[in-house]
Amino acid sequence: MKTQCQECGAEINVPDDMMIGEILTCPDCGGDFELASKSEDKIELKPAETVGEDWGQ
Amino acid sequence: MVKVCIIYDKVRFEEKSLYDKAKKKGLVTEIIDAKTITINNTSKRTTLQLCDVVLQRCISHFRGLYLTACLEFMGFVVINKFKVGETCGNKLITSLTLAKSNVPTPKTHFAFSAESAIEVINTTGFPVVLKPITGSWGRGVFPLRNEEVANMVIEMREDKDSPLSRIYYIQEMIKRPPRDLRCIVVGDKIVAAIYRYSTENEWRTNVSRGGKVELAPVTNELEDIVLRAAKAVGGGILGVDLMEDEKRGLLVHEVNNTVEFRGASNVSESDIAGAMIDYALTMAKK
Numbered sequence: 166m167k168t169q170c171q172e173c174g175a176e177i178n179v180p181d182d183m184m185i186g187e188i189l190t191c192p193d194c195g196g197d198f199e200l201a202s203k204s205e206d207k208i209e210l211k212p213a214e215t216v217g218e219d220w221g222q
Numbered sequence: 223m224v225k226v227c228i229i230y231d232k233v234r235f236e237e238k239s240l241y242d243k244a245k246k247k248g249l250v251t252e253i254i255d256a257k258t259i260t261i262n263n264t265s266k267r268t269t270l271q272l273c274d275v276v277l278q279r280c281i282s283h284f285r286g287l288y289l290t291a292c293l294e295f296m297g298f299v300v301i302n303k304f305k306v307g308e309t310c311g312n313k314l315i316t317s318l319t320l321a322k323s324n325v326p327t328p329k330t331h332f333a334f335s336a337e338s339a340i341e342v343i344n345t346t347g348f349p350v351v352l353k354p355i356t357g358s359w360g361r362g363v364f365p366l367r368n369e370e371v372a373n374m375v376i377e378m379r380e381d382k383d384s385p386l387s388r389i390y391y392i393q394e395m396i397k398r399p400p401r402d403l404r405c406i407v408v409g410d411k412i413v414a415a416i417y418r419y420s421t422e423n424e425w426r427t428n429v430s431r432g433g434k435v436e437l438a439p440v441t442n443e444l445e446d447i448v449l450r451a452a453k454a455v456g457g458g459i460l461g462v463d464l465m466e467d468e469k470r471g472l473l474v475h476e477v478n479n480t481v482e483f484r485g486a487s488n489v490s491e492s493d494i495a496g497a498m499i500d501y502a503l504t505m506a507k508k
Contacts, residue, residue, distance in 0.1 A: 186233035219283040221358030222478040
């Protein structure tokens, strides 16, 4: 499925096997988005959290 | 049937692998965004529709840690336990815990002011490694090779907002090959061991910094030290990191609470995610 980048409006391809919570990067502007929900006809994205000081292992 | 819950705040390769593996094993599996959970001090286990066992996989250390405290308060079995996360998330506490259990570990000094940190460095001599006591992916880890740089880095640490940046963790620089070892421990077994090589012009070996990986043999010595380190911090699903000192052999320098295993999966034939799910099942039944 495809959706639009919330930052620049570019088309973003959403792979079928993508899970809620995975991060998508806009190929045009490089903005990161979290897949918030998906149904057969609708994809919802939200801006991804920025990397925190306590991120990682 | 046992129900497994994976808690995340960002779905990475690891969380996806765990979810897929649990599904393949025919388990009732839920994956829940930690950012959507709220709990209060009267919350009961029945308030949250979570499962029998929770795999806490948050990328944010503190989010995962304090959520674990809340879930344990409610009576859930969480992997790893709060106490384990608290120890592993703090290099100072980890160093003390390893030393107390006689696990070989690099010599490390702790100082509680800029002046005493400089004094320690001047006494031990260069090079030394200054690390933040909390933090990950090698951020803020500085090799200090001369007095000028040491003074500048400590001045920088003094200027930071966090009070933790003024707790100084100063470690001997180990004479090692340009690699370290990462062992993924699940319960009382090493499921994968890899070498992590630093890239050109990078001294740190973290895979997140582009470090390359290669399968490492699990020798008796490695197994003994790694499992002792895992036990010392409280056990569970862990990433034990070691360096190979020229004279002393293997030294454990870190134990990771929410271990990343993408790099290891690329070179190991072990079913890492499968072993983690099986371990979660055994913990749920205890």
